[in-house]
Amino acid sequence: MNLDQLAEALAEHGLSLRGGFDFGTDDDTPPGPSGRGARSIVLVGNAGGAFWPHFSRWRAALPADLADPLDSWCQDVIGAVAPTFSARAVFPSDRPFLPFQRWAMRAEGLRPSPLGVLIHPAFGLWHAYRGALLFDEAIPLDPVRASNHPCDACIGKPCLSACPAGAVKEERYDHDACRSHVRSASGPSCRTKGCLARQACPVGAAWRYGEEQQAFHMAAFVR
Numbered sequence: 001m002n003l004d005q006l007a008e009a010l011a012e013h014g015l016s017l018r019g020g021f022d023f024g025t026d027d028d029t030p031p032g033p034s035g036r037g038a039r040s041i042v043l044v045g046n047a048g049g050a051f052w053p054h055f056s057r058w059r060a061a062l063p064a065d066l067a068d069p070l071d072s073w074c075q076d077v078i079g080a081v082a083p084t085f086s087a088r089a090v091f092p093s094d095r096p097f098l099p100f101q102r103w104a105m106r107a108e109g110l111r112p113s114p115l116g117v118l119i120h121p122a123f124g125l126w127h128a129y130r131g132a133l134l135f136d137e138a139i140p141l142d143p144v145r146a147s148n149h150p151c152d153a154c155i156g157k158p159c160l161s162a163c164p165a166g167a168v169k170e171e172r173y174d175h176d177a178c179r180s181h182v183r184s185a186s187g188p189s190c191r192t193k194g195c196l197a198r199q200a201c202p203v204g205a206a207w208r209y210g211e212e213q214q215a216f217h218m219a220a221f222v223r
């Protein structure tokens with residue numbers, strides 16, 4: 001398994017390798033390509049909006065009312081890369097939900113922000129996971145380096161006061177309050193400009209998604 005070649009195949013679609021790990025004997029391990037418990041996992045995701053032009057071009061050729069287009073694009077693209085590398089692809093939208101955030105905490109040493117989203121020291125809140133590749137064999141991964149949690153050093157914590165619905169609290173993100181506000185008559189700025197608490201985060205501002213992408217994710221979130 002050549003990780004550089006895998007990274008290149010994903011980069012063609014604006015996607016990147018987001019770390020991985022070998023499963024231990026105590027893990028609840030999903031099946032690998034052989035159907036037996038996988039030996040290792042690599043996460044695939046986006047940092048910033050690099051995949052957005054690729055996805056938008058793919059989508060333009062399809063009916064405008066296609067349900068869950070981003071899920072379908074991820075399945076197409078990552079699903080096509082997987083067999084070349086003797087992997088089985090799984091996705092964040094698969095039911096029952098797979099523990100993508102738990103895997104990501106282990107693969108990249110990240111922790112959650114008050115928004116529920118894991119915060120990355122470089123990309124801030126502007127990243128997500130688009131799939132994972134499961135392997136029958138152990139793969140040569142660099143050991144995970146624990147990174148500093150950016151929220152610990154954040155002075156003023158602007159995310160906590162920026163939410164017009166008061167849904168973002170240090171102790172928990174209230175997704176019901178968030179969704180009711182975004183769906184209400186007073187929610188259009190969150191709907192069109194994206195989550196205001198996420199915008200207020202000073203970490204990784206250079207990786208912020210474009211307005212069209214933010215509006216797309218917000219529409220999917222309130223559907």
Ligand code: B12
Nearest residue numbers: 092097098099100101102116117118128129175195217221
């Ligand atoms: C269901 C779900 C939601 C629900 C949460 C309701 C609930 N409490 O169950 C809702 C619809 C509210 C939601 C919202 C969002 N979500 Co969401 N969501 C998921 C999904 C599909 C399943 C979560 C789950 O149950 N996993 C199963 C358990 C077993 O996995 P786990 O890792 O052990 O579980 C962790 C999460 O459940 C987490 N958690 C619990 N409550 C909440 C609430 C929120 C908002 C989040 C983000 C996480 C979270 O805590 C667990 C332990 O760490 C995951 C994908 C996935 N398969 O995990 C994405 C996922 C967690 N969401 C994600 C994102 C980005 C969002 C949004 C920001 C979407 C957007 N607009 O872009 C919003 C947040 C709203 C905002 N402020 O903008 C990302 C997070 C990426 C990251 N950097 O951490 C994920 C991983 C999907 C992805 N493609 O990467 N989400």
